[in-house]
Amino acid sequence: MQAPRVLQRQVLLAQRGHRVSLFDRQSEIGGQLNMAKRIPGKDEFFEMLRYNAVQLGLAKVELHLNTQATASMLAEFDEIVLAVGVLPRDPKIPGQDDPRVLSYLDVLQARASVGPKVLILGAGGIGFDVAQYLCDAPDAQPVHLQAWQAEWGVADPRSHQAGLAPAGPKPTPAARDITLLQRSPGKPGEGLGKTTGWIHRTSLRQRGVRMRSGVSYLRITPEGLWVSTSKQGSGPQQDECLGFDSLVLCTGQTSNSLLAEELKAAGRSFHAVGGCRDAKALDAKRAIREAAELAACL
Numbered sequence: 398m399q400a401p402r403v404l405q406r407q408v409l410l411a412q413r414g415h416r417v418s419l420f421d422r423q424s425e426i427g428g429q430l431n432m433a434k435r436i437p438g439k440d441e442f443f444e445m446l447r448y449n450a451v452q453l454g455l456a457k458v459e460l461h462l463n464t465q466a467t468a469s470m471l472a473e474f475d476e477i478v479l480a481v482g483v484l485p486r487d488p489k490i491p492g493q494d495d496p497r498v499l500s501y502l503d504v505l506q507a508r509a510s511v512g513p514k515v516l517i518l519g520a521g522g523i524g525f526d527v528a529q530y531l532c533d534a535p536d537a538q539p540v541h542l543q544a545w546q547a548e549w550g551v552a553d554p555r556s557h558q559a560g561l562a563p564a565g566p567k568p569t570p571a572a573r574d575i576t577l578l579q580r581s582p583g584k585p586g587e588g589l590g591k592t593t594g595w596i597h598r599t600s601l602r603q604r605g606v607r608m609r610s611g612v613s614y615l616r617i618t619p620e621g622l623w624v625s626t627s628k629q630g631s632g633p634q635q636d637e638c639l640g641f642d643s644l645v646l647c648t649g650q651t652s653n654s655l656l657a658e659e660l661k662a663a664g665r666s667f668h669a670v671g672g673c674r675d676a677k678a679l680d681a682k683r684a685i686r687e688a689a690e691l692a693a694c695l
């Protein structure tokens with residue numbers, strides 16, 4: 398069971414002389430970072446994963462890809478570290494078995510085809526990332542510096558006062574009609590980073606992505622998603638139907654406890670790190686810290 402940024406722990410343990418085996422049911426190391434790396438602006442994760450793959454090889458970690466670990470398979474090991482991540486949270490919306498409903502895994506991992514009119518449910522980090530991803534056409538190339546400068550209306554400050562381009566910002570309109578919805582009232586993506594959240598909101602708004610908060614999801618029918626919204630959070634509830642070609646669920650994550658349950662039933666002890674330990678407020682920083690703390694104890 399490997400965790401993307403927890404890979405450093407396996408390297409550390411192997412360098413200390415432990416015999417370390419790493420199992421992942423996927424065909425590549427990296428877990429969710431293989432989705433993150435596809436988001437425009439996050440392509441540095443390609444290099445991070447390449448670096449970790451080299452380090453695993455140098456430390457002679459035995460890698461078992463395409464291998465779903467089970468309790469019986471792990472019986473021969475003295476210590477077991479679970480880094481099996483998370484599962485998408487099920488929002489339990491009546492009618493969500495509609496074939497137009499996708500999860501972020503379908504979109505970012507399985508590359509499911511997404512229609513021109515899209516609703517994204519959930520305006521956390523993953524909802525924003527999915528919106529950013531779907532703004533681009535499927536064959537879009539990574540944005541280079543000049544395109545980025547044109548989009549934001551910035552220029553070289555040596556030749557332009559205050560670094561502002563005379564033409565102003567020229568954002569590329571989104572390739573799809575996208576609406577991002579969130580249940581809680583208030584600013585969409587409130588939980589995004591303090592210093593970067595405004596950039597994500599501005600970038601999506603500039604490209605024409607609509608954002609709505611304080612929305613309750615009632616049901617999905619052939620006509621669309623029925624929602625209830627209260628104006629200014631206190632007025633009477635109003636039901637309305639939002640049409641869509643594709644609806645992407647980005648409604649949170651829960652810890653993946655499947656293997657943990659199996660191991661408990663077999664009477665085996667284990668250590669858990671990252672999302673399978675606690676799915677809340679999970680990011681690379683936390684997982685690396687947990688991994689380092691654990692490696693120091695083993």
Ligand SMILES: Cc1cc2nc3c(=O)[nH]c(=O)nc-3n(C[C@H](O)[C@H](O)[C@H](O)COP(=O)(O)OP(=O)(O)OC[C@H]3O[C@@H](n4cnc5c(N)ncnc54)[C@H](O)[C@@H]3O)c2cc1C
Nearest residue numbers: 400421422428429430433465466481482483671672680681
């Ligand atoms: C779209 C997106 C963008 C993100 N952007 C960022 C970002 O910019 N910065 C940041 O810090 N974080 C980001 N994250 C979050 C980050 O990817 C996660 O916090 C991190 O990957 C969680 O790591 P983890 O170790 O808990 O597990 P995961 O990354 O979920 O990995 C779990 C691994 O366990 C494997 N597995 C599960 N069960 C088994 C089994 N029984 N046997 C074998 N293998 C198994 C899975 O195949 C998977 O590879 C992003 C996530 C997503 C989805």
